[in-house]
Each structure stands twice: as structure tokens, then as C-alpha cells.
Amino acid sequence: GGSMKFAFVGTGMIGSGLAVNAALRGQDVVLYDVAEPETVKGTVGKVLDILVEAGAVDRERADETLSKMSFTKDLAEAVTGADFVQECVPEKLELKHSTYRQIQEICGDSTVIASSTSGMFPSALAEGALYPERIIVGHPYNPSYLLPLIEICGPHAPQETIDRALEAYRAMGKEPVVCRKEVTGFIVNSLSWGVMDGAIDKVLDGVCDVEDVDKAIMYGPGLRMAVTGQLLTMSMGVQGGFREMAEKYGKTAARRPDQIEHYGQIADGVDEEIADRSGAQGRTVEEITKFRDKAFVGLLKLQGKL
Ligand code: NAD
Structure with missing residues (x-):
């Protein structure tokens, strides 16, 4: 309007x-x-x-x-x-x-x-x-x-x-x-606090140094998350999408027994997310993969990594 x-x-x-x-x-x-x-x-x-x-x-x-x-x-x-x-x-x-x-x-x-x-x-x-x-x-x-x-x-x-x-x-x-609920940190700060806590633990537990925590995020999951978030990212590696991922890899990806079931419970949401994407962002796993790779090339060039 x-x-x-x-x-x-x-x-x-x-x-x-x-x-x-x-x-x-x-x-x-x-x-x-x-x-x-x-x-x-x-x-x-x-x-x-x-x-x-x-x-x-x-x-x-x-x-x-x-x-x-x-x-x-x-x-x-x-x-x-x-x-x-x-x-x-x-x-x-x-x-x-x-x-x-x-x-x-x-x-x-x-x-x-x-x-x-x-x-x-x-x-x-x-x-x-x-x-x-x-x-x-x-x-x-x-x-x-x-x-x-x-x-x-x-x-x-x-x-x-x-x-x-x-x-x-x-x-x-x-x-x-x-x-939809009054949760401290709403959606995204509460998510990032989880990552923050995990990152500090990695350093304090002697798993890796500070720089490697950040590099591990910047050059891997951070790039993926910028294009497909967390939940859609999980279905990108599998031909059959999230449902197949949940069935095939749920047992190894899950760290608690109840998580296997939880993966299955969000599969419909991932389908909706894919359907709601703009045409330019891709609406099938193949299209999204193409869009993702193009986005990676742009970001990696900017960072001097390509
Ligand atoms: P700020 O101090 O930069 O700006 C506040 C502005 O309000 C100033 O320009 C001030 O002159 C003005 N002001 C003071 N009293 C006023 C009054 N009675 N009437 C009208 N204006 C008045 O603060 P900010 O960082 O822009 O934060 C504003 C809000 O945004 C806060 O509620 C904060 O929690 C939220 N917020 C901040 C961030 C951040 O990173 N800074 C991020 C997300 C949300």
C-alpha cells in the first residue's frame, strides 16, 4: 500500500x-x-x-x-x-x-x-x-x-x-x-546465551583456545546459519530433507533419548519454512543448496578466503 x-x-x-x-x-x-x-x-x-x-x-x-x-x-x-x-x-x-x-x-x-x-x-x-x-x-x-x-x-x-x-x-x-511466550532473552538472545556458555566451557575445559572457538564458528556453522538458520541447516545434508535426517541420523545426532522423537516433531515446521522462503532463496533442497553456495562464495571472497 x-x-x-x-x-x-x-x-x-x-x-x-x-x-x-x-x-x-x-x-x-x-x-x-x-x-x-x-x-x-x-x-x-x-x-x-x-x-x-x-x-x-x-x-x-x-x-x-x-x-x-x-x-x-x-x-x-x-x-x-x-x-x-x-x-x-x-x-x-x-x-x-x-x-x-x-x-x-x-x-x-x-x-x-x-x-x-x-x-x-x-x-x-x-x-x-x-x-x-x-x-x-x-x-x-x-x-x-x-x-x-x-x-x-x-x-x-x-x-x-x-x-x-x-x-x-x-x-x-x-x-x-x-x-509467543515471555521468555528471558526472547528467542535469539536466549539461543546465543546457550552458544556463549558452550564457548566459554570449551576454553575453560581446555578443549581449545579462544581463537579456535571463534574460528570454528566463523568458518563453519556461522556461515551455514546465516543462510539456513539451525533447523533448516540440519535437513540440508540429506536428500530426503529433515524427516530422513531425523530417521537416519537421529540416533547419532541426539544426545538424549527423547531428542530422537523431538526431531520428528519439528519436521512439519521445517517443511513450512521451506515453502515460505522467497523464490530467490530457493524452495527445494536443490534450489536452497545453490543459493547457499552462492552466498558462501560472496562471503568467503569478502573475507579473502576465496
Ligand atoms: P540510547 O541511550 O542510545 O538512546 C536513548 C535515547 O532516548 C537518547 O537519545 C535519549 O536522549 C532519549 N531519551 C531519554 N529520555 C527520554 C524521554 N523521556 N523521552 C524521549 N526520549 C528520551 O539507548 P539505546 O541503546 O538506543 O536503547 C534504547 C532501547 O533499545 C532500550 O530499551 C534498550 O534496551 C533497547 N535495545 C538496545 C540495544 C543496544 O544494543 N543498544 C539492542 C536492542 C534493544
Whole structure:
């Protein structure tokens, strides 16, 4: 459809990066902060400079994008008529609560507010709000100006709120995922803590040194995970996909007896994941393999390994 109005409330490291994403996608973007608009404009300009330097956008498009963004110290001006508000103020519950109160007094129940919080649960954020059903988490991943991931979490919120957040993030060019339970670290930080704990154990147990832990990830699974995640990666090595992998290799891959059954239980999900991939990413094991190998070549060339 046409462009949506996005308000970014609190525009430090995270807010400025996400605002740039939305503006580059042609959305109507307003940034609100307690800092001076000129200061915020400077922060956003630096994000755009980074993107130009990295080759993501050209200078002309960056300048044009910056000129189309609005900066204000007036919260009412920022959020009036907004379709979607991304809250990126400092990680203080009281501050987030008072911010939602002010926004909802202006917007009523028509605007979805997503918090960038890394550590607060949506139920705590929504507590005492005028319209708790419109407050959810939309957790970005650093560097937010480049990494597409957004974790939506709002088990208390109606599906309509979640759907509107999904739509808003897609319009910003992000790749939203839905975390259906309030778990510490949501999906991805809790996964990376598992890898972090394992990595430290390898060093402290004398299995290998620090550099080899990181090399082992960077030159092997890290590359694969970048293209097919974890669960789809597991079905890539087998002609018959995940189900065959689960049957054939489940016994050796599993470290606990119950895991053999668990592998079978997620096979349908892997099928859905494959079906949902874009045509360019490949929708059969053969196509995905071709796409994967092309991606590896690009990354390895960049790293001077090819
Ligand atoms: P930051 O300190 O860089 O930015 C916070 C901004 O909020 C500043 O520009 C500040 O001037 C502004 N601010 C302060 N009080 C305000 C108020 N009352 N109203 C409006 N704006 C106000 O912080 P950040 O790193 O961008 O973090 C923002 C949120 O994003 C936090 O909830 C944090 O947990 C979350 N987050 C951070 C990261 C990260 O790596 N930095 C990653 C994911 C999520």
C-alpha cells in the first residue's frame, strides 16, 4: 500500500537506526527525543554515513532520505496520526510507562506501540496502560540499521495488534519473528546465551583456545546459519530433507533419548519454512543448496578466503 506514518520515540543508537530503515523504505518518519532536533539529525546523519561507507546506499539517496525525515521535541506532534510507534527510550520501566501514558492520551487505542526493550516483558510494559492491548515488544538486534531481525513479543495482545506490527516492520524492510511466550532473552538472545556458555566451557575445559572457538564458528556453522538458520541447516545434508535426517541420523545426532522423537516433531515446521522462503532463496533442497553456495562464495571472497 501507500506509506505509513512511523514515530520513533527516543532516538539514540537504536531509534535512529530503525528510523533510517523506515525512511529508506519511503515511509513517513518522525523522530522524537528530549535531545535537540539538530543533535538527533546529526546522529541520524552519522547512521546514513555508515550505510554510504558500507555500500548499502549511495550518497544522493542518503541525503534525500535525511531531508525527508522530521525531527521534533514535541511528543504530540510526533505521534499524532502515527500508524505505528517504536519506543526506544532508555531501559527504565517508569520512563517507558509514562511515555506510553502520554502517547495513548494523544493516540487513543488506534496506534500500536512497540518497545525496543531487550530485557522487559510486554506484560510489565503494558501494566497500568490506558490501552494495554496496543503495547508489545519489538526487539531489534544490533546494529539495528543493518540487521533485519525484529522479535515481536506480546502474548497478552490480540492477534490484530501483532498483525499490525508485522505489517509495520515489513514495510520498514525488517524481518519480524514472533516470540509467543515471555521468555528471558526472547528467542535469539536466549539461543546465543546457550552458544556463549558452550564457548566459554570449551576454553575453560581446555578443549581449545579462544581463537579456535571463534574460528570454528566463523568458518563453519556461522556461515551455514546465516543462510539456513539451525533447523533448516540440519535437513540440508540429506536428500530426503529433515524427516530422513531425523530417521537416519537421529540416533547419532541426539544426545538424549527423547531428542530422537523431538526431531520428528519439528519436521512439519521445517517443511513450512521451506515453502515460505522467497523464490530467490530457493524452495527445494536443490534450489536452497545453490543459493547457499552462492552466498558462501560472496562471503568467503569478502573475507579473502576465496
Ligand atoms: P540510547 O541511550 O542510545 O538512546 C536513548 C535515547 O532516548 C537518547 O537519545 C535519549 O536522549 C532519549 N531519551 C531519554 N529520555 C527520554 C524521554 N523521556 N523521552 C524521549 N526520549 C528520551 O539507548 P539505546 O541503546 O538506543 O536503547 C534504547 C532501547 O533499545 C532500550 O530499551 C534498550 O534496551 C533497547 N535495545 C538496545 C540495544 C543496544 O544494543 N543498544 C539492542 C536492542 C534493544
